[in-house]
Amino acid sequence: MTAAPAELVFTKRSVTHSLRNIDSLVTAIVAPVAIMLLFVTVFGAALDTTVGGAYADYVTPGVMLLCAGFGAALTATSIHTDVSKGFIERLRTMPVRASGVIFGHVFASVLRNLASTAVVMLVAVALGFRPTASPAQWAGIAALLAAYILVFTLIAAAWGLAAASVDSAGMFSFIALFLPYLSTAFIPVENLPDFLEGFAAHQPVTLVIESLRGLATGDPDAGTTLRAALWLAALGAAATVLTVALFRRAARR
Amino acid sequence: MTVRLTRNEPRPGYADRPAEAAISVSGVRKRYGDREVLRDVGFDVPTGQVFALLGPNGAGKTTLIRVLTTLIRPDAGTARVLGHDLRREAPRVRELISVTGQYASVDEELTGLENLVMIGRLLGLRKRAATERAGELLAEFDLADAASKRVALYSGGMRRRLDLAAGLIGSPPVIFLDEPTTGMDTRSRGALWKVVTRLAEQGRTIFLTTQYLEEADALADRIAVLDGGRIVASGTADELKRTVGGEAIELVLEDGTVTRETTDGDPELLREILNRHHRDGRAVRSCTVRKPTLDDAFLALTGHGATTREDAR
Numbered sequence: 001m002t003a004a005p006a007e008l009v010f011t012k013r014s015v016t017h018s019l020r021n022i023d024s025l026v027t028a029i030v031a032p033v034a035i036m037l038l039f040v041t042v043f044g045a046a047l048d049t050t051v052g053g054a055y056a057d058y059v060t061p062g063v064m065l066l067c068a069g070f071g072a073a074l075t076a077t078s079i080h081t082d083v084s085k086g087f088i089e090r091l092r093t094m095p096v097r098a099s100g101v102i103f104g105h106v107f108a109s110v111l112r113n114l115a116s117t118a119v120v121m122l123v124a125v126a127l128g129f130r131p132t133a134s135p136a137q138w139a140g141i142a143a144l145l146a147a148y149i150l151v152f153t154l155i156a157a158a159w160g161l162a163a164a165s166v167d168s169a170g171m172f173s174f175i176a177l178f179l180p181y182l183s184t185a186f187i188p189v190e191n192l193p194d195f196l197e198g199f200a201a202h203q204p205v206t207l208v209i210e211s212l213r214g215l216a217t218g219d220p221d222a223g224t225t226l227r228a229a230l231w232l233a234a235l236g237a238a239a240t241v242l243t244v245a246l247f248r249r250a251a252r253r
Numbered sequence: 254m255t256v257r258l259t260r261n262e263p264r265p266g267y268a269d270r271p272a273e274a275a276i277s278v279s280g281v282r283k284r285y286g287d288r289e290v291l292r293d294v295g296f297d298v299p300t301g302q303v304f305a306l307l308g309p310n311g312a313g314k315t316t317l318i319r320v321l322t323t324l325i326r327p328d329a330g331t332a333r334v335l336g337h338d339l340r341r342e343a344p345r346v347r348e349l350i351s352v353t354g355q356y357a358s359v360d361e362e363l364t365g366l367e368n369l370v371m372i373g374r375l376l377g378l379r380k381r382a383a384t385e386r387a388g389e390l391l392a393e394f395d396l397a398d399a400a401s402k403r404v405a406l407y408s409g410g411m412r413r414r415l416d417l418a419a420g421l422i423g424s425p426p427v428i429f430l431d432e433p434t435t436g437m438d439t440r441s442r443g444a445l446w447k448v449v450t451r452l453a454e455q456g457r458t459i460f461l462t463t464q465y466l467e468e469a470d471a472l473a474d475r476i477a478v479l480d481g482g483r484i485v486a487s488g489t490a491d492e493l494k495r496t497v498g499g500e501a502i503e504l505v506l507e508d509g510t511v512t513r514e515t516t517d518g519d520p521e522l523l524r525e526i527l528n529r530h531h532r533d534g535r536a537v538r539s540c541t542v543r544k545p546t547l548d549d550a551f552l553a554l555t556g557h558g559a560t561t562r563e564d565a566r
Binding site: 006009012013016017020021085086087089090091092093094095096251 | 322323324344347348350351352354356358359360361362363367371372374375376403419423
């Protein structure tokens with residue numbers, strides 16, 4: 001073993017945090033699974049006709065994103081805690097790249113949420129989810145999920161740095177939990193109320209869900225997937241710039 | 254009012270300055286909005302000494318520590334640590350210092366051992382060396398038994414010790430302690446004082462801030478009093494005490510009020526004070542004559558007690 005770069009040390013730290021915070025990890029899996037169970041078992045029969053097929057197949061991509069977003073939102077609290085407890089300040093007095101802390105949280109979030117999303121998918125299979133994707137399409141699903149988690153985590157990081165308190169940092173979880181409801185995660189866009197239709201049809205969560213759905217059923221739409229990728233790239237870039245700026249600002253206080 | 258008590262005049266010229274000043278500060282100013290937090294602060298800390306910056310809440314102590322530990326830039330003035338300019342050579346300075354803050358900034362989710370190993374790895378130690386160094390420090394700070402316990406389960410005193418141990422992984426020659434014992438019970442405070450004394454014996458330079466006079470008295474080779482962003486006095490504890498004259502006369506009146514006067518040791522003054530109280534019909538319950546404490550010096554220098562000011566940071 002040689003000396004490790006700061007990013008590696010911080011990633012290990014964040015992964016350890018995730019494994020010790022089993023409560024949060026379980027919540028991040030159980031909440032989406034409970035929502036999925038509710039929709040599939042309680043409303044499933046009624047919704048089969050609405051979506052024109054097995055509801056489990058329809059709803060799984062949305063629930064996976066719900067899980068990914070909800071888990072990624074935890075990063076806001078982790079980062080806020082590191083700022084407010086003086087951990088980052090200590091690093092700034094050391095010959096260390098303090099920004100590595102953010103990298104560690106973000107990278108660990110991608111690993112953690114890919115794992116929890118995989119668990120959610122296995123539960124979905126037990127409930128009747130029957131994906132027909134080719135290996136290449138599976139790779140596409142994994143890549144799209146990873147990108148979505150990355151972007152959502154970066155936004156959560158900026159939120160956590162901007163938050164005035166732990167409570168306001170934690171509020172990001174609610175956004176993560178409710179954003180999929182304003183998309184095609186649970187019902188097709190034409191069944192949403194008119195005033196939501198426009199937003200729901202074009203918001204990035206819908207585009208990512210539709211792309212995942214296409215890949216899972218072996219029938220991807222290149223246009224939708226491209227738009228989803230562009231959205232994620234733009235949001236990711238904006239969130240990175242914002243996170244860097246807020247991290248610098250935190251240093252000046 | 255600036256009282257200079259140093260026998261060798263503080264800043265006559267570069268050559269007269271102790272060649273190996275560990276910390277040297279001159280003309281440092283910092284303002285936040287229209288509040289001047291530091292106004293023309295200057296002093297030198299010779300290598301190997303324990304230097305205490307004494308002052309009430311809101312005096313600017315933490316701001317000065319933040320300047321000296323490269324966290325914020327002063328609006329004016331220069332500061333050097335072991336000859337390295339804080340502004341231009343901040344990365345080098347960071348290799349030479351460690352800071353233990355008022356709030357233990359250790360990672361609560363990790364164990365004590367994991368915390369120290371992490372810091373060692375960040376400082377470029379290999380895993381094995383980091384683990385060895387962590388073990389040494391845990392033993393030295395009486396934390397060996399708690400090494401594999403999560404820090405969330407540590408007591409306040411244990412956290413502070415771990416925080417201090419974390420600061421020593423890289424064996425820095427200059428150590429900053431920002432109010433290291435604030436909020437500690439007497440026993441933990443005593444333990445921490447021993448640690449500071451031991452570090453000083455190892456030849457390290459220690460810069461500590463405190464609002465406790467007895468702490469500065471017990472630990473420091475030299476003390477500077479910071480009040481309202483200015484150094485109002487500096488010197489050894491004895492020199493500071495001497496500024497208030499010979500003795501303090503403390504009277505406790507029948508109604509419980511305490512009055513304090515300082516004298517040059519002339520017994521006539523005591524007679525005069527007691528007579529005055531008698532004349533005014535105020536019964537005196539007890540009367541003590543004692544050598545001045547740092548508390549008296551502080552009161553004399555700043556015009557208020559050492560405890561708090563309303564404009565706390």
